[in-house]
Amino acid sequence: MDLRYEAFCFADPLFFDEQRNAGTAEEDFASALPLPAGWVESERGIWRSLQPVGAAGSLPAQGWKIHISATMDNAVHVLATVHRYCVEQGVAYKHLRTRGILLARNSKYAPRDGSGKLITIYPADEDGLQRALADLSAELSGQAGPYILSDLRYGAGPLFVRYGGFAEQWVESDGTRVLAIRKPDGTLVPDKRGPAFSYPAWVELPTFLEPHVAARKSGDPAQFPYRVTRSLHFSNGGGVYLANRLADDHELVLKEARPHAGLDRDLVDAVERLRREHEILERLAGIAGIPEVYDRFTVWEHHFLAMRYLPGKPLGSWLSRHYPLTRREASDEDLAAYARRTLALLDRIELLVRQVHERGVVFGDLHALNILVDDEDQPALIDFELAFDAATGGRPALGAPGFRAPRDRTGTEVDTYALAALKLWLFLPLNTLLELAPAKLDSLVDFVTERFPLPSGFGDAIRAELAPRGDVRHEPATTELDQAEPDWQAVRKSIAEAILASATPERTDRLFPGDIQQFEVGGLCFGYGAAGVLHALHRTEASRYPEHERWLIDAVRRTPPVRPGFYDGAHGIAYVLENFGHHDLADELLAAAEGLVRKTTDHNLEGGLAGIGLNHLHFAATRDDRAHLDKAVHLGERLAGALPDAEPPGKFGRAGLLSGWSGPALLFTRLFERTGDETWLDHAAAALDRDLAECATTDDGSLQVRDGDARTLPYVGIGSAGIALVAEELAVHRPPAGRLPDLLLACRGEFVIHPGLMFGRAGLMAALAAAGRRQPDPELDGVIARHLSRFAWYALPYRGGVAFPGNQLLRLSMDLNTGGAGVLLALAAVLDGHGAVLPFLGRTQDFRPSRPGE
Secondary structure, three states, X not given: OOHHHHHHOOOOOOEOOOOOOOOOOOOEHHHHOOOOOOEEEEXXXXXXXXXXXXXXXXXXXXXXXXXXXXXXXXXXXXXHHXXXXXXXXXXEEEEEOEHHHHHHHOEOOOOHHHOOEEEEEEOOOHHHHHHHHHHHHHHOOOOOOOOOOOOEEEOOXXXXXXXXXXXXXXXXXXXXXXXXXXXXXXXXXXXXXXXXXXXXXXXXXXXXXXXXXXXHHHOOOOOOOEEEEEEEEEEOOEEEEEEEEOOOOOEEEEXXXXXOOOEOOOOOOHHHHHHHHHHHHHHOOOOOOOOOEEEEEEEOOEEEEEEEXXXXXXXXXXXXXXXXXXXXXXXXXXXXXHHHHHHHHHHHHHHHHHHHHHOXXXXXXXXXXXXXXOOOOOEEEOOOOOOEEHHHOOOOOOOOOOOOOOOOOOOOHHHHHHHHHHHHHOOOOOOOHHHHOHHHHHHHHHHHHHHOOOOOOHHHHXXXXXXXXXXXXXXXXXXXXXXXXXXXXXXXXXXXXXXXXXXXXXXXXXXXXXXXXXXXHOEOOOOOOHHHHHHHHHHHHOOOOHHHHHHHHHHHHHOOOOOOOOOOOXXXXXXXXXXXXXXXXXXXXXXXXXXXXXXXXXXXXXXXXXXXXXXXXXXXXXXXXXXXXXXXHHHHHHHHHHHHHOOOOOOOOOOOOOOOOHHHHHHHHHHHHHHOOOHHHHHHHXXXXXXXXXXXXXXXXXXXXXXXXXXXXXXXXXXXXXHHHHHHHHHOOOOOOOOHHHHHHOOOOOOOOOOOOOOOHHHHHHHHHHHHHHOOOHHHHHHHHHHHHHHHHOOEEEOOEEEEEOHHHOOEEOOOOOOHHHHHHHHHXXXXXXXXXXXXXXXXXXXXOOOOOO
């Protein structure tokens, strides 16, 4: 579970989005902050920036900046005070646009590095910094606000300072493009925002900040009564830690709560929830499987609850370890054994919840992360911060997607609903789909009862509890994919129709809704933006949409890409424009990206040199241009030279098509095909070996990319399927790697959590189809047919078409990496047999550019 996604679910029930629209004047902070004469304003995402005319050119690219936090109660007062001061002093600043954005940014699962920030002020120099801090500290004395973890608090109020970037600069770090600051020698380095205050080694701390650093250090006790040994979980409300009590070395769990942070929809903060949890746990004392409370205390500004440590792993980890449908071939006995074991576990969980109810308590947050299972399959419940007295008949203000009860369930019904959801989830963990389409319930339950040997009435009981009550009616959730033999041409047409129906040409930030990465890398790019979607529609439907092309062209000119890469920046957009015949604009993009390419050190296909090199090869082919070929060769040589010094495999997997050395291996293979120099094949084999070194053999014999200590990844973007796709391309020229069959085993599991191309079923299917094209195999055909049939799990009707949920299954996505555009490409590549699921792959690796109007 990626907790970042929750913050993008507030604005729209169907798509990930930022909270841009205020709705009412009361919600919109700007309505009370008129723009003064001689000032200009701009909006970017969730921020509104204000500055005196001409101030932009006088500000440094980086320096000490002021952050100001606020609560929901005092935000208007704090913002009005700061606005008045900045206008009087002529100081540039920005603020969050609405109250809803402030709540989302301070909710429990919002990013911790931005928690509580309402305002950022950009002083022109250190004198201005000192003056603004002193003046505003006096004006905002006594105002409350969450502590901004990455910053140094100034005084006792809501003012904080940090050294960082003013202007937007980017650099590669651990395979990811991140915001940067510049060292004195001109080198760009990540602009780090950690959970503790720090500043770059080459920066001198202003003298007037020294007392505030000392105050921060003196705020910690001389001897914290516990020794923290490991962090278990973080949220915006605080952390959960494994610790030892210094007095007797007793191992326990510490739960931390930050004042004014981690708000729920009732505006209750983490500290109040911790207090409630303490009371509830004391009430449940003595029940096996419920943590015993030792102490509640406050250190510095944070509150803590010390509890007994309960052994076991989260139920989600238990499921991933034992669920048979993720393995290559699950036998009837495998399914029966899993059903017996799971039903016994469910009985124990129900008993534990019943004991909680007998004490007059509703747990309120029953889901896979809050249930621990030990080696004997004995369950325990943790995280009682949403629990409440059953007599109140209330309901929690927070909840886990797929398990939270509808608004018409109160009291113990909240837990009863979650138990039924848990029964479904343990046999088919796709519950989150029901929040997008409640009518999917019948088809999901039908699959569970048909696939697993379960007691009579098991599915009916789930339906009875999870089905909407009363007169609630939902639109049917069936699509062409639910037919026994779908018309695949109709399916493809329906996916395209849904994509087109989702378009928002009136917006300037994005054309098609997609993954939350759109709000990081922009809505234009190939992987998550308009360029990739238009490519998919053209490649699969042979259709052009002039209005949408015009949107892309206007967006590129309005906001030129700041990244050079193929999937996240200029080169991918240029590729699409070139294929659409907009050659001059494609040239402009490539020329503007030259400086960024020279500074790029990342090797991968997504944003690094591999994707850029492959794009130059494409331009060399479509234009018969030697200059582009020379650039591709130069980039290949840079990558080949870097390969021997590549860092050893890390703890978290970066191997695969987008993130690993498989991307350079694909470039090396294509360079061989263009030049005939077999040295490139040697480089390709070595690059694939580098990715294979990040793989581990799982218990079913498949080879997958390691991601931490407890997880492996089979996907295309990051995972073994991406390695397999490139290995198949190399196998055309050299015998396939001996481990290729084991990579393909990882693509055969019946259950895949996501439908998408880079991180889901569509990519696994494409990898199997690539193997089948090189060496036909009826068994592979059967597995591919099963993958095709299982797309019905995720298919949702949308405005006359068929749409698919993106990552986390929380919202629909239309983009190439995670949504409908990627599914459309995979279906076309598999069903049409050409294998060109992505640029530079398959027999038809490239297609000649068409001209506008064709």
